[in-house]
Amino acid sequence: MRRLKRLETRLRRLRNRAAPLLYRGDAFHCPVCAGSFGKFRAAGRRRERRPDAVCPRCASRERDRLAFLFLRQTPPAGRVLHMAPEPCLRSRLRELAPGGYVSADLLRRDVDERADLGALPHADATFGGVYCSHVLQDVRDDIAAMAEVFRVLAPGGWAVLNVPVKAAKTTNHPDAPLRGRPQGDPRPPEHLRTYGPDFAERMASVGFRVRVVAAGDLATPDEQRRLGIASAAAGAIHFGVKP
Numbered sequence: 001m002r003r004l005k006r007l008e009t010r011l012r013r014l015r016n017r018a019a020p021l022l023y024r025g026d027a028f029h030c031p032v033c034a035g036s037f038g039k040f041r042a043a044g045r046r047r048e049r050r051p052d053a054v055c056p057r058c059a060s061r062e063r064d065r066l067a068f069l070f071l072r073q074t075p076p077a078g079r080v081l082h083m084a085p086e087p088c089l090r091s092r093l094r095e096l097a098p099g100g101y102v103s104a105d106l107l108r109r110d111v112d113e114r115a116d117l118g119a120l121p122h123a124d125a126t127f128g129g130v131y132c133s134h135v136l137q138d139v140r141d142d143i144a145a146m147a148e149v150f151r152v153l154a155p156g157g158w159a160v161l162n163v164p165v166k167a168a169k170t171t172n173h174p175d176a177p178l179r180g181r182p183q184g185d186p187r188p189p190e191h192l193r194t195y196g197p198d199f200a201e202r203m204a205s206v207g208f209r210v211r212v213v214a215a216g217d218l219a220t221p222d223e224q225r226r227l228g229i230a231s232a233a234a235g236a237i238h239f240g241v242k243p
């Protein structure tokens with residue numbers, strides 16, 4: 001197992017070293033690392049395969065690039081809390097947050113603090129921004145978690161609480177096993193909830209003024225293709241402001 005892991009690491013290093021040659025070109029542009037490439041890496045398996053999905057340099061996905069495009073235009077006024085941090089967005093969010101940056105996760109060790117979204121260890125009105133993407137579908141009480149995010153935000157502060165929206169209406173799956181799995185766990189993801197577009201109303205129910213931003217609100221169809229945010233995999237940004 002360890003030998004397989006070492007081989008995998010070696011192959012990844014080799015691929016990264018070859019990336020400038022393999023992906024040379026200008027047809028695609030990643031706003032997260034500002035790199036231009038002939039193509040992006042494909043992701044997903046079989047029927048879920050997404051061509052031109054992942055940046056070969058910073059590994060941003062469609063949804064990361066869409067979120068960063070938006071956040072670049074909407075920098076936070078204060079300190080930022082980045083829950084379950086995407087590696088490609090960490091340094092970029094840090095740069096955008098003049099008031100400071102904290103990364104947190106329930107289980108991961110590569111973060112500034114361990115924190116449970118349902119009971120954040122921060123005082124009221126501590127942050128100017130909270131970024132938490134693709135986490136709430138695995139949280140047992142998502143409304144309570146969103147109320148926690150609302151509580152730790154200062155008035156005027158914002159939260160980006162993105163989730164996969166895959167159904168006509170939000171449905172709970174209370175029997176799904178709790179996610180919270182260690183990194184590298186090979187079991188398939190089991191979500192506690194499938195969200196519908198009514199997620200925006202759930203977010204508003206804890207007090208947020210909500211705006212749903214899609215790729216078409218930020219870029220022309222040609223730009224969307226070049227930035228790799230034209231497909232449904234980019235999702236939409238659920239942006240909430242604390243009045």
Ligand SMILES: [Zn+2]
Pocket residue numbers: 030031032033034035055056057058059060
């Ligand atoms: Zn990139």
